[in-house]
Amino acid sequence: MSSSTQPSSRGSSPPSGALPLRRSQFTYRNLSQMASYNTSCPLRVIAHIDLDCFYAQAEMVRLGVAEDQPLAVQQWQGLIAVNYPARAYGIGRMCTVTEAKKLCPNLITQHVATWREGEDKWAYRDDAAENIATDKVSLDPYRLESRRILATIKDHLPSHMQKVEKASIDEVFLDLSAHVHAVLLERFPEIARPPPSGDPSEPLPMPSVSALDWQADALVDLDDEHAEFDDPDWDDVAMLVASEIVRNVRAAIRDKLRYTCAAGIARNKLLSKLGSAHRKPNQQTVIRNRAVWHFLSGFKFTKFRNLGGKLGEQVSQIFNTESVEELLVVPIEQLKLKLGDDTGVWVHNTLRGIDMSEVSPRTQIKSMLSAKSFRPSINTVDQATRWLRIFVADIFARLVEEGVLENRRRPKTINLHHRHGVQTQGQTRSRSSPIPQGRSLDEETLFGLANTLLNQIIQDGHVWPCSNLSLSVGGFEDGISGNMGIASFLLRGEEAQALTDGPRTRAESKLKEQSQPPEKRRRIDDGGIQRFLTRKETPSPLDPIDALAEDNGAETSRVRETKLDSDAPSLPDEGPVLQANDETAIGGHLCARCGACLESSESLQSHQDWHFAKDLQEEEHGRLGFGNQASTTAASPHSGGRRSGPAAPKRPGRPKKTERGQQKLSFG
């Protein structure tokens, strides 16, 4: 196939004879769509940042070992992360500790921190591996480091343009569209002016540069033969700017925290994620729109997000191939027929690198779980109860970090899962119950609830032997900071009144509703198969509560705004472009802050007031830094760890890329 099968590729590019008056394939409207994070904007720029073998790096930083020191993180007799120096010795995932040591006698194998019955805090213990029967793993040290990294990332983005989604403990997505938009206007004054014709659908002039300076570090992924002859258009320039931003963010993470990471820059989450996995340690990859087809064609689709499991298996069974290229020729009707309409359409789009899913500005967790697999199974209520104590201690400590004590956030439900039988098999059951709201939540209360759930499970019989138990809390809700904060004076009448009625009452509920579209809660991020492009009429006001929340300690004292009316007025921007049938907000008032589409200027104003209030609220109880609260851990820098083991996550994608064409001048 050629790039013409690719949606966004410059399908019909004029003969390379350079007419100075050639127009961009993008319009003024497309440009302004960037400012509102319109998911169908063809100039959208998304980045995915992925820490290199995160747990291993965290231990390296904690222990202060040299960068080239082989190190692995051990969990019982296995390895859960291996740094790159160790991988050079052939140490990988499935290595046992002894094998790893044999391969590299110099290897440091640091065991993860553990909770231990009788102790009230997790800690790094020299004898953890031999105490699998009494210890339980704690990943807290990594959660804390994850927060520091997240804060650093946010610190290096403009306070009103931090659209960051924490995808996992060591990954984030950034929607850099608005940020890049601002940089473009600044660097290219010719497009900062309104369209000469006054018509937003007028094409932009071509960028005033004939070649882009992709720094060596930001490797561009190739094209097929001819595409490189086309002059760069605005999407290429946008990618370049984003690549600069990402390079700076990575440098900050490295300089301040001593962590390296890989990154991918592309037009959506799907592609940026594939991009970050493309060149692994400490590098970044740009996938320009014109290179998408070439980049994807070499993949097995089972490498794509959501196709790595049973769905992918099902697809490959039905069509008898795992190749993207081969599946690409299957008509969409065929996909719909075999997979169902929604899934069929989703697969069809995904194979083509089309993904309109939002970068959901969520950095807070929604549930927390503490679990233990019992190597020798446990067989008594007493044993189970003792584990519950540890689970509760673990979870409660984390709840404190989340601000339960200040009633900042608290969970609504508690669940206990149980697995009967041996090892990984055996049926699992669970029981859950609401967590009484009202009074403050303490450790004993939690323990009582957990015990009740345990008793319920026991009553159902078939409990012993038990091979796994896990306790989790979820359904977190934001509370109102006790002193009915500053936020309240911004609220009008009844809302303000309600605020005083007590924690988390109608006022909050109301605000919540307002921040989330009517019907259900809009599915902002990925997850489900369907729902990807199809809809998206009004850009959802991304749950602002979550949005800013986690900017913990970050001293990002934000300043008032309301500004950027400059781009807001571009209001009803809609995205023709991508064939994906998505018309967007029509005739609404867009909030430049979050992309929400309000019906009237009044509601827009009110909505912006809400942002203001929320900001103040956040500012008020500015979350404290995390670094310290680790209190418990005896961060004693001892090095002679134990064994080592397998590797870390992902790996470099396999596509065969023909690197080429990039360098040249920079902006005029």
Added chain:
DNA sequence: TTGTATGAG
């Protein structure tokens, strides 16, 4: 609301 499955790191 409660419980199970799936997918991911």
Added chain:
DNA sequence: GGCTCATACAA
């Protein structure tokens, strides 16, 4: 494999 997380869907 073990330990977390998130989400969709069924009961």
